[in-house]
Amino acid sequence: QLQLQESGPGLVKPSETLSLTCTLSGGSFSSHSYYWGWIRQPPGKGLEWIGTGYYTGSTFYNPSLKSRVTISVDTSKNHFSLKLSSVTAADTAVYYCARLIDLGFTYYFDYWGQGTLVTVSS
Amino acid sequence: QTVVTQEPSLSVSPGGTVTLTCGLNSGSVSTIYYPSWYQQTPGQAPRTLIYSTTTRSSGVPDRFSGSILGNKAALTITGAQADDESDYYCVLYIGRGISVFGTGTKVTVL
Numbered sequence: 528q529l530q531l532q533e534s535g536p537g538l539v540k541p542s543e544t545l546s547l548t549c550t551l552s553g554g555s556f557s558s559h560s561y562y563w564g565w566i567r568q569p570p571g572k573g574l575e576w577i578g579t580g581y582y583t584g585s586t587f588y589n590p591s592l593k594s595r596v597t598i599s600v601d602t603s604k605n606h607f608s609l610k611l612s613s614v615t616a617a618d619t620a621v622y623y624c625a626r627l628i629d630l631g632f633t634y635y636f637d638y639w640g641q642g643t644l645v646t647v648s649s
Numbered sequence: 650q651t652v653v654t655q656e657p658s659l660s661v662s663p664g665g666t667v668t669l670t671c672g673l674n675s676g677s678v679s680t681i682y683y684p685s686w687y688q689q690t691p692g693q694a695p696r697t698l699i700y701s702t703t704t705r706s707s708g709v710p711d712r713f714s715g716s717i718l719g720n721k722a723a724l725t726i727t728g729a730q731a732d733d734e735s736d737y738y739c740v741l742y743i744g745r746g747i748s749v750f751g752t753g754t755k756v757t758v759l
Contacts, residue, residue, distance in 0.1 A: 587746025
């Protein structure tokens with residue numbers, strides 16, 4: 528059974544860079560059918576797509592966050608990462624990693640991590 | 650900016666039917682946006698319910714169904730149960746690798 532697990536600091540100072548890792552077990556990154564994504568949810572608010580990465584290095588980002596986001600997939604370490612720079616209190620959220628299926632005729636998130644809360648505060 | 654809108658809240662009686670919709674500010678939603686639906690209970694990660702407009706994910710009860718109604722994607726719960734009380738989100742793929750989450754609907758069963 529495929530599992531995703533987020534990890535990283537739960538507290539980040541304003542203006543610094545938020546860094547999270549999502550570790551994959553029970554599956555492989557090296558499939559042309561799967562992308563690897565990050566989604567966040569501020570406390571009491573809705574879900575927001577941050578971006579997705581592909582094992583070849585291709586990435587796609589939310590236009591509203593694009594200037595601050597970097598997603599990378601490390602197949603040798605079986606994980607993918609999120610970096611969000613110049614954070615503010617507005618970036619406080621539960622961050623989820625998820626697998627995205629893209630078969631050309633279907634496109635959806637099928638597996639999700641449990642989520643990790645990141646608080647931006649000095 | 651692309652905005653995907655959902656009803657903020659809906660209520661349904663136990664055993665009743667409720668339909669949630671997913672609209673697009675730039676036009677009509679169709680199957681080419683590959684609408685998918687997710688259920689989220691407090692403190693939990695989202696759970697995939699429906700993908701490609703109408704396909705139920707593995708293990709999802711058949712009281713959940715997806716469709717296109719007019720110019721929106723729709724999720725219908727037929728024979729609602731108490732544990733269907735959750736937040737529901739749609740996602741549309743708008744191309745160029747970009748996904749957009751809807752604003753979410755809180756469903757109350759009472």
